Amino acid sequence: MAGKLSKVASGIPGFDEISQGGIPKGRTTLISGISGSGKTAFSAQFLYKGITDCGENGVFVTFEEAPADIIRNTKSFGWNIDKLVKENKWAFVDVSSDDSGSVEVGRYDLGAFLARIAYAVEKVKAKRVVIDSVAVLFTSYQDQGVIRRELHKLAANLKKSNVTGIITTERQFEDRQISRYGVEEFVSDNVILLHSSLSSQGERERTIEVLKFRGSSHDSEEVPMLVTVEGVVVYPRLKPKPGGKIFLQKISTGIKGLDKLLCGGVYKNSSTLITGASGSGKTITALHFIVEGAKRGEKSLFVEFEESPDQLYRNAASFGWDLEKYVKKGLVKLICHYPAGLKAEQYLKLIQDTVLAHKAKRIALDSISDIKRIYNERKFHTFVTGLSTLLKMTDATSVLTNTTPQLLEMKEISETHLSTAADNIIILKYVELEGRMHRVISVLKQRGSKHEKDLMEFEVTSSAGITVLGPFKGIENLMNGTARRILQMELGNGRKEAERDFIAEAAAGKI
Amino acid sequence: MTAKCLLKLYILKQKADFQKAIETLKSILETELKGLYLLEVINVSENPQQAEEDRILATPTLVKVSPPPVRKIIGDFSDKEKVLAGLGLTTEKKEKVSPG
Numbered sequence: 001m002a003g004k005l006s007k008v009a010s011g012i013p014g015f016d017e018i019s020q021g022g023i024p025k026g027r028t029t030l031i032s033g034i035s036g037s038g039k040t041a042f043s044a045q046f047l048y049k050g051i052t053d054c055g056e057n058g059v060f061v062t063f064e065e066a067p068a069d070i071i072r073n074t075k076s077f078g079w080n081i082d083k084l085v086k087e088n089k090w091a092f093v094d095v096s097s098d099d100s101g102s103v104e105v106g107r108y109d110l111g112a113f114l115a116r117i118a119y120a121v122e123k124v125k126a127k128r129v130v131i132d133s134v135a136v137l138f139t140s141y142q143d144q145g146v147i148r149r150e151l152h153k154l155a156a157n158l159k160k161s162n163v164t165g166i167i168t169t170e171r172q173f174e175d176r177q178i179s180r181y182g183v184e185e186f187v188s189d190n191v192i193l194l195h196s197s198l199s200s201q202g203e204r205e206r207t208i209e210v211l212k213f214r215g216s217s218h219d220s221e222e223v224p225m226l227v228t229v230e231g232v233v234v235y236p237r238l239k240p241k242p243g244g245k246i247f248l249q250k251i252s253t254g255i256k257g258l259d260k261l262l263c264g265g266v267y268k269n270s271s272t273l274i275t276g277a278s279g280s281g282k283t284i285t286a287l288h289f290i291v292e293g294a295k296r297g298e299k300s301l302f303v304e305f306e307e308s309p310d311q312l313y314r315n316a317a318s319f320g321w322d323l324e325k326y327v328k329k330g331l332v333k334l335i336c337h338y339p340a341g342l343k344a345e346q347y348l349k350l351i352q353d354t355v356l357a358h359k360a361k362r363i364a365l366d367s368i369s370d371i372k373r374i375y376n377e378r379k380f381h382t383f384v385t386g387l388s389t390l391l392k393m394t395d396a397t398s399v400l401t402n403t404t405p406q407l408l409e410m411k412e413i414s415e416t417h418l419s420t421a422a423d424n425i426i427i428l429k430y431v432e433l434e435g436r437m438h439r440v441i442s443v444l445k446q447r448g449s450k451h452e453k454d455l456m457e458f459e460v461t462s463s464a465g466i467t468v469l470g471p472f473k474g475i476e477n478l479m480n481g482t483a484r485r486i487l488q489m490e491l492g493n494g495r496k497e498a499e500r501d502f503i504a505e506a507a508a509g510k511i
Numbered sequence: 512m513t514a515k516c517l518l519k520l521y522i523l524k525q526k527a528d529f530q531k532a533i534e535t536l537k538s539i540l541e542t543e544l545k546g547l548y549l550l551e552v553i554n555v556s557e558n559p560q561q562a563e564e565d566r567i568l569a570t571p572t573l574v575k576v577s578p579p580p581v582r583k584i585i586g587d588f589s590d591k592e593k594v595l596a597g598l599g600l601t602t603e604k605k606e607k608v609s610p611g
Contacts, residue, residue, distance in 0.1 A: 094566075102582075102585050103582070103597035105589065107586060108570060109523070112523070113568040
C-alpha cells in the first residue's frame, strides 16, 4: 500500500548517504543529543541549504538562541541568513524566553505557539520547519501531557501541509534514554541521535546515528560528524564492494633492482608498505614509484605530510626528475598538508575525493607515521581502515611509507595493523659493516607472489636515484645492525670500487 | 487606584471551551475590578502576529499590560485567588519584611 518513504536532501554532506536519501519528506524527524552535540548547527543547515540548494523556504522556531545570535554564529559558515530573511525565504519564530515567569491557573494548550508557526509557514510558503529545541517547553510548562499532545498536533499539521519538520531535543547524558523527558521520541517515527564526547586529548568528538526511520531503510552505524568552517559534515564509512577485481598484472616500482626482487614488480591494485628509519630512503622510493607512473602517462597522487610542494620538487629535481612538470601537466596530483590542520575524517575525505576525481592509478602516501603521531589511536585506526578500503575500491596501486624509530622494529610494523593491510612489505635500513654504513633493501612479504629473500645493498645517486647493487653474501646479523662477516668472499666490482674510492678519499683527507 | 488596569486576553476561538474561560475571567474582573479595567480579547488564529509581538505561546493567556510590571497568567482561570495573585492584585497584604 504505502510506497517507499520519500526524502528530501538534508543539506549535510555525507548525511544523505547514511540516511539513504535524506530527511523523510512531509514528516517530522526528532534529533536528540546532549548539549554541544551540534543539534542547532545541523538543523539550521538543513533549513539554510534547503533554501539555497533546493529552493525550499523554511521557518526556524528558536527556543534557546535569539535570532540575532543564530545569524551571527552562522556567519562563520559563510551563510547570510539575514539576506534570506529579507527575501522572505527564511522566517524566525522567536520563542526564546517567552512565557517565563508566568502563572499557570487551570487548563491550557499551546494554541498560540501553533498559530504562530502556521502563520510563519504561510508567510514564506515554507517547505521546511525546524524547532530548536522543544526541551525548553518541558521546563516552561508544568503539564507535560499538554506538551506531548501539542507536539503531536504540530507534527500532524506539518504533515497535512506536506512540510518536512525537524524537532530537536535534549538528552541529559550519553545513555540509553533517547530524550531527557522521555516523551519526545513518541512524537515522531523518525529519530536521529547526535553523540558528543571528549577524547583523551580533550578534543570534542561528535558522531551521528540514524536510530529509526519508519518505513524506510537507513544505515544503522554511528559515523563521525564534524562542525567545520563550511558547516556540518558527516563522514560515512567507506563500504568495500564484495568480490572486487583481482589483477594478475604486475607493474614496475620504478626501481629495476626492486622489481627483480619482487619477481616483476608489484601487483596492480596492491598496497605496499615501505618501512624504515628516518633518512633510509623511503620518500625517494615513493618518488620513484610516482615518477615511473608519470613516465608511462599514468595519473597518480602523492600525499606528503612533511614537505611542501617546493621541497618535494627540489627533492625530485636532485635526482633529475621534473616533478613540477608532471604536476602542471595534470599527471601528478599533490596533497601537501600537515595532518594537524585537518581532522582524520577530513583528511581521509580529501584523499578519497582526490583519488576518485583524479582517477589516480598510483598513490603514494608519505608517511603513515605522521598520521599516527598526530591523531589518537582510535582515529588512526579509522584512518588506516578507511584508507585501505578506499584503495581496494579503486584499481589504484599504492605505496605507503612508515617511519620506524630506529633500525628494524618488527613490533612497530605489526602494531599499526599496517602489516595485515599491506599486501607487500619492503624494508629499508642502514647497517654498519666493518666501519662503514651500508644501505639495505629487502622484500619482507609479497602477497600472492614469490619474491627474492635476499638482503640487497643499494645506493642513492643523483643521476639514478636508487640503484640496487647486489646481495650481502657471507654476512650475518645484518638486520640487527651488528653485521659480521662470516666468510671472506669476493664482493662485486661495484663494492670493490667503492672501497677503493673510500680509501682514496680517506687518504686525501676528505673523510 | 487612578489608572485603569489594561488587560489582553489571548484565546484560540476554535477551542470549544474558550467562551467558558472568557466568562470565568469576566466574572472575576467584574467582582474585583469593576470599572477599573479594560479587556481586549485577541483570537490568535486571526492575529498570530500580535501573539508574536507579545510573545504568547499558550492559550488562554491573560497579560496585564499596565500598570507595570507586566504579568502573564496561563490557563482557564478556574482558581480566582490564583488569578488575582498572578495579576498582583491580591487583597491580602502580607508585606514581607526581611530581617536585618
